[in-house]
Amino acid sequence: QVQLVESGGGLVEPGGSLKLSCAASGRTISTLSMSWFRQAPGKDREFIAGGKVRTNPLYGNSVKGRFTFSRDNAQNTVYLQMNSLKPDDSAVYYCAASSTLIQSSIGTPSAYAYWGQGTQVTVSS
Numbered sequence: 001q002v003q004l005v006e007s008g009g010g011l012v013e014p015g016g017s018l019k020l021s022c023a024a025s026g027r028t029i030s031t032l033s034m035s036w037f038r039q040a041p042g043k044d045r046e047f048i049a050g051g052k053v054r055t056n057p058l059y060g061n062s063v064k065g066r067f068t069f070s071r072d073n074a075q076n077t078v079y080l081q082m083n084s085l086k087p088d089d090s091a092v093y094y095c096a097a098s099s100t101l102i103q104s105s106i107g108t109p110s111a112y113a114y115w116g117q118g119t120q121v122t123v124s125s
Contacts, residue, residue, distance in 0.1 A: 002026045002114040004095045009119030012085055016123070020080040022095030022116055029053075029071060033101035034078045036069065037109060038091035038121075045094070047107035049080060058106055062088070085123045092118040 008020040024032070035050025049059045049069035057069040068081040078095065096112035105111035 002032065002097050002099075004097060004114055004116035006093065006095050006116040006119040009093060009121045011122045011124065013125050014086060014123055016085050017081070017083045018085065018121060020082065020093055020095075020119060020121075022078045022080075024076050024078075024097065027099075028073065029076050029078060029097070030073045032097045032099055032114075033106070033112075034071065035096050035106065035112065036078075036080045036093060037096055038089075038093045039118075040091040043091075045109045046091075047109075048093070050078070050096075051106050052101055052103060060107070082121070085121075087123045090121060090123045092120050094118045 003025045005023045033052045036048040037045045039045040047060050049057050051058045066084045070079045095116040097114040098112045
């Protein structure tokens with residue numbers, strides 16, 4: 001069983017930065033496809049960044065050029081560096097993992113079996 005714990009959310013002003021972390025346990029992330037999603041009130045869960053092991057990460061159109069996904073296998077942790085934050089980036093951010101993900105399903109929430117509890121990001125002045 002895989003457990004995921006996100007951290008690093010908070011309140012930040014527009015234009016600011018945050019770095020989210022997702023610590024995994026129960027399995028090494030080098031064997032897992034890992035991604036970040038977010039969900040704002042009243043909206044569907046949105047793919048942000050991530051993908052299959054040993055491939056370059058994919059990014060959602062709304063965050064390309066501002067967010068960076070990374071893995072640290074030694075720490076069994078994935079990260080999401082968020083720069084140039086906008087109020088529209090406010091949401092609960094979730095880490096997700098899958099051991100069976102196929103390329104065409106990277107952006108599909110139902111393709112991921114494991115989820116963290118989420119961390120709130122609020123961008124406001």
